[in-house]
Structures are given as C-alpha cells and as structure tokens.
C-alpha cells in the first residue's frame with residue numbers, strides 16, 4: 001500500500017490538455033506580464049469570490065503584505081492574528097513594522113476564538129486577521145461585530161479556504177481587503193507561486209494594483225515605493241482553467257472527509273475536526289488530534305501512508321520571533337494543537353478504498 005499525502009496525478013489527468021492549450025495561448029500571445037490572462041482571471045476570481053475587485057499577485061504572503069500596506073498598517077500599530085496560524089500571516093504583519101498580537105484559537109474548530117479577541121484590543125490595534133485554517137470558515141459574524149464596534153479593519157487570510165462560507169457568505173468577501181494563496185497544493189492552486197487579493201473598495205483595489213507593480217499605475221511614474229509582485233500570465237491562465245473545477249473538487253474533498261469521519265468516529269482516542277454552526281469546511285486539510293500523534297504518524301509511515309503536521313511549532317515559539325520574548329506555555333491552545341495535530345492524506349482522485357485503508361491502519365493502531 002502506498003498512499004501519498006498529496007497527489008496531482010488525477011487533477012493533471014483531468015485537465016492537462018486544457019492547461020497545455022492555455023500555456024500555448026500565452027506563448028502565442030507574445031505578451032507575458034500583466035496582459036489579458038491576468039485581467040481575465042482577476043475578473044473571474046472576483047466574480048467567484050462575490051467581490052467587486054481582485055488583484056493577482058506573486059504569492060499568498062505578498063497578498064497579505066500588500067493588503068496590510070494598502071490599509072496603511074505601519075510601525076507602531078498592532079494587528080490581531082490567531083496564535084496557531086501558518087507563519088506567513090505573521091510575517092506579513094512584521095513586514096509592515098506592526099506588531100502581531102496573538103489570540104488563541106477555539107480548540108474544537110482551530111479557528112480564532114472570537115470571545116478572546118476583545119481582551120487583546122488596545123489603542124494601537126488597527127486590524128484583525130481571521131485565518132480560515134485548514135479550510136473552515138471562521139465565525140465571521142462575531143468577528144465583524146467586534147471590528148465594527150472598535151473601528152478595526154478586517155483582513156481575511158483565505159489561503160486555505162477557497163469556496164468556504166459562513167452563513168452563506170463566502171470567505172474572502174467579508175474583510176475590508178482579503179488575501180489568498182494559489183500555491184500548487186492549495187484547493188485552487190497554480191503550477192507555481194501565485195496569490196490574490198479581493199476587496200469591494202475601489203480605493204484599496206487601485207492601491208494594490210500600484211503596490212504590486214513598483215508603486216505605479218502609470219508606466220514610469222511611481223506614486224509609492226512599491227514592489228514587483230505581479231501574477232504572471234501563464235499562472236493566471238492555469239488558474240482560469242482550474243477555477244472551472246473548484247466547485248466539483250470541493251465536493252470531492254467534502255466527500256473524502258465525510259468518509260474519514262464516518263470510519264473514524266468510533267475511535268475514541270482520536271479527535272476529529274468539528275465545524276462551527278453556520279460555517280462550512282472545504283477540507284484543504286483533514287486533521288485529527290491525538291496524544292499519540294508521533295507514534296501514529298510512524299505507524300502510518302510504516303504502512304506507506306504519507307502525513308504532515310500543520311504546524312509543528314506555533315509562531316510565538318519560532319526562532320524568528322524570539323525578540324517578542326514569548327515562552328512555552330504562553331499560548332497553551334496553539335501549543336496543544338502543535339503537539340497533537342496530524343493531517344491525513346486528502347487529494348482529488350483519492351478513492352474510498354484508500355480512505356478505508358488509512359482508517360484501517362489507524363483503527364488497528366489503537367486496538
């Protein structure tokens with residue numbers, strides 16, 4: 001038995017010829033940077049996201065960084081972020097000079113606990129960054145209410161949750177400005193690095209167009225010190241092809257996860273993912289938790305089953321953030337998740353039999 005953690009085999013089989021045609025069209029267009037492909041994808045992605053505007057950028061980290069810059073977040077400001085997020089959310093805050101302020105997640109959903117946000121708000125707080133972790137939408141109604149009461153911006157990190165929703169509204173459409181990643185392994189992924197920003201504000205949209213292109217919206221005239229963070233034509237063309245499949249791929253992810261939940265629910269040693277009321281989960285990752293995480297991972301590995309840990313070290317304990325002077329125990333929920341979480345294989349084309357095989361190894365491990 002050999003079940004990888006992630007495989008592109010089936011998606012490539014389904015759409016390889018469409019992707020090759022899209023690439024050929026780019027080659028033949030003889031226009032390789034900021035051309036029709038980027039424009040078309042931006043329009044399609046904005047429509048998909050139910051926002052007025054989308055901006056294609058080089059990667060998800062840049063999407064977060066440029067979103068914060070567009071809002072004017074700067075040194076001296078504080079930005080609220082979940083303590084168990086992927087490091088990119090925190091890095092983006094650091095790039096602006098602002099300070100990341102960690103709020104613990106809910107141990108059931110792994111998303112930021114809305115009830116713990118207000119105690120972290122100070123006069124310096126400028127924004128809240130909800131991260132729809134593993135593919136589950138955050139409880140956006142509570143978060144939006146807190147932001148509006150305190151006059152704070154919301155910047156969603158939607159890198160892992162294309163197509164998820166809270167109370168029927170899509171993630172990536174709630175915030176003042178929102179960032180996503182199209183890293184290949186994401187639910188909507190390019191064939192290399194790529195990212196995107198969504199917003200309903202024309203002002204923020206224009207700022208992002210400028211920031212990603214040397215701070216210029218008119219060739220050779222620079223209004224701000226910008227970056228080169230353009231989505232390239234070939235990646236945009238690939239993303240346009242894949243966008244047509246995202247809904248059916250999401251349905252498959254949910255089906256695979258339901259099989260996992262069904263087969264593993266009798267296993268009392270294992271904590272399965274829980275979805276908050278009102279939220280949907282698009283299962284970018286199917287994560288379980290167990291005190292025997294490391295030995296379970298070894299047992300799966302011995303049986304040829306790939307797993308990963310998202311994430312082994314929470315941001316406050318990363319060497320890069322030593323200067324914030326946090327220590328073990330400061331964010332016990334994030335630490336508990338890091339110590340116990342394990343992501344099982346889940347990819348388009350995975351079969352019910354493969355899910356059963358993974359579950360068989362897990363149940364015999366506990367027997």
Ligand SMILES: Cc1ncc(COP(=O)(O)O)c(C=O)c1O
Nearest residue numbers: 059060061086088089159181183
């Ligand atoms: C939650 C989250 N935020 C941000 C990023 C950064 O995206 P990228 O790798 O495209 O820079 C990722 C993915 O890597 C992510 O999972």
